[in-house]
Amino acid sequence: MIDSDAIRKEIAIRYGFVLDKDDPAFVSGMIFDSVLEQAVSTLNTQQESNLKALLAALQKGNEETKRLAAKVVNEGTEYACDQLHAAIKATMQESQEEFKQEMRKAWVAIQAAKKTAIMGAAVSATCSVIMVGAMVTMATHVL
Secondary structure (H helix, E strand, O other): OOOHHHHHHHHHHHHOOOOOOOOHHHHHHHHHHHHHHHHHHHHHHHHHHHHHHHHHHHHHHHHHHHHHHHHHHHHHHHHHHHHHHHHHHHHHHHHHHHHHHHHHHHHHHHHHHHHHHHHHHHHHHHHHHHHHHHHHHHHHHHO
16 A cells, blocks of 8 residues: 555655645545555456466476377387387298298208118118129139
């Protein structure tokens, strides 16, 4: 609240005019001051309320931003993992096909070696039988 005596004194010094406490202009000024004080008080209260609402909205927005950021990170991670899994699976399938082809080639080579070994064994057995026959024949002629 304003100091009415100080104002009246200031007006008297500056303008040489003395205002009574009951002067209508002075009373109007006091009323205006009172109304202004109430308006400022109301505005301050509204400003505090608006500030609280703004802070609450900012907090909510911050929490929503964090939630969305976490969702983006999680979905991005899941996507990257899915892509990596698909790439690994494709590579594994390619490797398996190459391995199967190499195993088929090895199997063919093993079968060919087996046939050669069997043929070699048969030739060797035949040679042995011939040798035994020749030895028996020689033994019977010598005796």
